[in-house]
Amino acid sequence: MRRAVCSGSFDPVTNGHIDIFERASTMFDEIIICVFHNVNKQAFFPVEERVRFLREATARIGNVKVDSFSGLITDYMKAHEAHVIVRGVRSIKDLEYEQNEAYMIRHLEPDIDTVFLLTRPEYSFVSSSGIRELIRFHGDVHGLVPPCVEQAIHRL
Numbered sequence: 001m002r003r004a005v006c007s008g009s010f011d012p013v014t015n016g017h018i019d020i021f022e023r024a025s026t027m028f029d030e031i032i033i034c035v036f037h038n039v040n041k042q043a044f045f046p047v048e049e050r051v052r053f054l055r056e057a058t059a060r061i062g063n064v065k066v067d068s069f070s071g072l073i074t075d076y077m078k079a080h081e082a083h084v085i086v087r088g089v090r091s092i093k094d095l096e097y098e099q100n101e102a103y104m105i106r107h108l109e110p111d112i113d114t115v116f117l118l119t120r121p122e123y124s125f126v127s128s129s130g131i132r133e134l135i136r137f138h139g140d141v142h143g144l145v146p147p148c149v150e151q152a153i154h155r156l
Contacts, residue, residue, distance in 0.1 A: 005076065005082045088116075
């Protein structure tokens with residue numbers, strides 16, 4: 001089975017993320033979307049809620065599983081027999097960051113490869129941090145996040 005992992009904090013998940021998951025799902029037998037607790041970031045939504053958002057937003061993608069984890073991605077991937085990590089890249093800045101991460105993962109576990117998918121142009125400006133800023137200042141997030149996230153934002 002060709003299993004890949006899409007990991008991130010997804011705080012919150014955006015339509016750009018969903019597009020990457022949909023495209024990756026056609027390349028692999030199973031995609032595991034794994035919400036990682038990022039110790040370097042102050043979470044906006046709790047991990048459990050982010051998992052719920054992802055499950056709802058990806059329900060129509062038949063080969064997607066959503067999970068959460070705290071620890072090294074390499075440990076998670078070994079435990080789930082996954083050998084590919086999929087990352088979305090919006091810009092050269094993203095690529096430089098993700099390239100270093102991929103090299104570190106390769107150092108820790110030589111059997112794990114990273115596949116980069118370029119973000120579609122219509123999502124190239126969308127980021128979770130940008131969405132959080134819009135939320136703080138009551139900006140319009142319509143069309144930038146899945147409906148379940150938009151509904152949660154309106155309840156804040």
